[in-house]
Amino acid sequence: MGVSERKGRGLVANLRVLIADEDLDSRVSMKRAVARAELDLVGETGYGTEAVSLALEARPDVIFVAVEEPAARPLDTADGLANALPDTPIIIYSSAGDAESVRRGMIFGARDYLVKPVESSRIRDAIGVALNQEERRQMRRAGQLSAVHGRGSVITVAGAKGGIGKSVVSTNLAVALRQETGRSVVIIDADTQFGDVATMLDLLPDVTVGDLVKQRGDVDRSMVRQFVTTHAATGVDVLAASEEEDAWDGCSLDDVKRLIDLYAQVYDFVIVDTAGAMDAFVRACIETSTLSLVVSSGDVSAVRDTAAAVRRLDKWGVHPDRVRFVLNAGSHDQGINADEMAEAIGREVFWTVPHDRAVIDSVQVGQPLVLRGGKAKAAQSLTMLARRIGGKSGASDTQSTSEPFWRRVLPARGPAMRGTGDDDTGLEPVVETVDRGR
Numbered sequence: 336m337g338v339s340e341r342k343g344r345g346l347v348a349n350l351r352v353l354i355a356d357e358d359l360d361s362r363v364s365m366k367r368a369v370a371r372a373e374l375d376l377v378g379e380t381g382y383g384t385e386a387v388s389l390a391l392e393a394r395p396d397v398i399f400v401a402v403e404e405p406a407a408r409p410l411d412t413a414d415g416l417a418n419a420l421p422d423t424p425i426i427i428y429s430s431a432g433d434a435e436s437v438r439r440g441m442i443f444g445a446r447d448y449l450v451k452p453v454e455s456s457r458i459r460d461a462i463g464v465a466l467n468q469e470e471r472r473q474m475r476r477a478g479q480l481s482a483v484h485g486r487g488s489v490i491t492v493a494g495a496k497g498g499i500g501k502s503v504v505s506t507n508l509a510v511a512l513r514q515e516t517g518r519s520v521v522i523i524d525a526d527t528q529f530g531d532v533a534t535m536l537d538l539l540p541d542v543t544v545g546d547l548v549k550q551r552g553d554v555d556r557s558m559v560r561q562f563v564t565t566h567a568a569t570g571v572d573v574l575a576a577s578e579e580e581d582a583w584d585g586c587s588l589d590d591v592k593r594l595i596d597l598y599a600q601v602y603d604f605v606i607v608d609t610a611g612a613m614d615a616f617v618r619a620c621i622e623t624s625t626l627s628l629v630v631s632s633g634d635v636s637a638v639r640d641t642a643a644a645v646r647r648l649d650k651w652g653v654h655p656d657r658v659r660f661v662l663n664a665g666s667h668d669q670g671i672n673a674d675e676m677a678e679a680i681g682r683e684v685f686w687t688v689p690h691d692r693a694v695i696d697s698v699q700v701g702q703p704l705v706l707r708g709g710k711a712k713a714a715q716s717l718t719m720l721a722r723r724i725g726g727k728s729g730a731s732d733t734q735s736t737s738e739p740f741w742r743r744v745l746p747a748r749g750p751a752m753r754g755t756g757d758d759d760t761g762l763e764p765v766v767e768t769v770d771r772g773r
Contacts, residue, residue: 350462351377353393355386355412356401364452365399365428371455374462382412387419395423397462402429402440410443417444422473424465428453487519487603489595490724491624495640497611499632500663502531504688504717505608508628510569510703511721518603518725521563521572523595525620526610527583530576533564536703538573540564545577547594548586556600568706572602588619595623604725613644618651626724627653628685630661633670642680659685686723688716 352374356362362379369376377393380386390398398416402409413425424447427440432450440448446465449457492505505522513520524530524544533540547554547562563572576582583591598605607624609617621627629648631641641660648658662673662684673684689712707714 349375350396351375351393352397352399353377353390353395354379354399354401355382355390355409355416356399357381357409358401358403361401361403361451365401368453368455368458369399372458374458382408383415386412387415390416390423391419394420397465398423398425400425400427400445402427402436403431406436406439410439413440413443413445422469424462424469426461426465486596487599487601487605488626488724489599489605489607489624491607491609491617491620491627492630493609493613493617493621493627493644494611494630494637495613495644496637499611499630499634499637500688501611501630502526502535502608504628504630504661504663505606506532506535507703507714507717508721508724509571509604509606510566510706511718512604512606512725513569513571515718515721516603516725519572519601520570520604520606521574521598521602522606522608523574523598524576525591525607525616526576527616528580528610530608532573532608533575536566536571536573538564538566538575540573540575543575543577543582545579545582547574548582548590551586551590551594554594554597556597559594559597559601569703574598583616588615591616591619592623595620599623613647621648621651621653621657624657627658628661629658630663631676631680632663633672633676635671638671638676638679641676645680645682655682658682661686661688663688664690686716686720688713688720 352369354362354365354369354376356365356379366376366379377395378389380389386400398420400409400413400416402413413427416423416425425445426447426449427445428449428451429436429440430451437448446468447461449461490508492501492508494501509520509522512518522532524532526532530544542562542564544562547559550558560572563574565572586594595605595607607620609620629641629644631637660676660680660682662671662676664670664687671679673687677684
């Protein structure tokens with residue numbers, strides 16, 4: 336039975352297991368643990384040829400092999416089972432828990448090693464990990480994971496106008512991703528007019544995006560960290576905006592994509608904070624992203640502009656699976672709610688950041704809301720958003736599910752784009768830093 340078939344039946348439920356153990360008392364204990372774990376026992380056996388023969392006949396999903404001293408015969412049995420059924424995970428259980436015994440078990444083909452007494456919950460956890468590892472091994476062998484190798488997740492935060500809280504979402508998302516996943520995170524302040532990321536993190540950067548752009552032709556992935564400033568409290572790196580209004584001049588759209596991609600080769604998460612526009616520059620950021628979050632406040636004018644942004648994204652040929660819409664209630668007590676916004680823009684509202692007066696205070700002191708602790712509603716929402724994006728969602732997250740919301744194998748980046756031509760979306764860009772024809 337293949338891994339995909341097992342997945343279709345549920346990761347652990349109804350799995351068929353075989354036990355190889357010559358100690359009858361030990362075997363009885365293991366059978367009880369397997370029953371408590373609600374697994375189907377398809378056979379029990381001793382070691383050697385008997386075990387391999389039964390395994391080939393029963394074709395279990397998982398094989399448990401007991402290993403005690405003298406260990407030569409049970410380890411030889413584990414090796415024979417691994418050779419006979421290379422796609423079937425083998426899990427060793429033993430009373431010995433020293434590092435050398437574990438290492439020896441792994442050398443002979445075990446996917447996990449459980450120390451007696453074996454609890455049913457530990458059995459289920461070990462099987463879940465082993466089956467996930469096997470599935471990834473098969474996908475890797477089939478070339479199905481090539482899209483996720485060597486490149487982090489790029490998340491562009493965009494919006495149709497300024498003043499809607501994009502930078503608040505960007506900075507808090509970046510910090511929360513760092514806190515929740517422990518992975519490397521960088522924020523690229525790609526606001527071509529007045530970038531606020533450094534201010535919101537109370538940073539005084541010595542280098543900015545302007546320095547990077549000036550050296551763009553010579554920069555490779557080994558150099559990109561030279562242009563960031565690290566936020567000491569969180570470990571998040573920031574490529575800060577330049578105070579020079581022409582910092583991006585001379586930088587083509589291909590240059591923009593290449594620079595973002597270089598950071599994606601170094602960091603696990605790249606957050607791109609953009610200007611209040613849906614122009615050619617922002618389009619370049621979106622096209623090189625894993626995911627784009629399009630933010631809107633609840634103001635009628637912002638929602639109207641977001642509806643026009645939807646039409647523009649469609650015109651650009653951006654795959655719908657690569658875009659999610661976020662309603663940021665921000666500092667407004669009144670405004671359109673998520674259902675009303677969804678109806679107005681013709682798209683589902685993926686996330687709502689609730690109204691919270693603490694947002695204004697956090698911006699003024701340069702400390703992201705998610706760092707301030709307490710029970711701020713917006714902080715909790717932004718933390719849950721980070722868990723959702725980082726694949727760390729829990730059952731208690733009211734806006735999330737048990738799985739990452741996007742599949743790791745996404746539509747290819749940079750889908751074929753339709754020509755820009757005349758824009759009939761009804762949305763005029765606030766900033767047009769890069770000429771359309773460039």
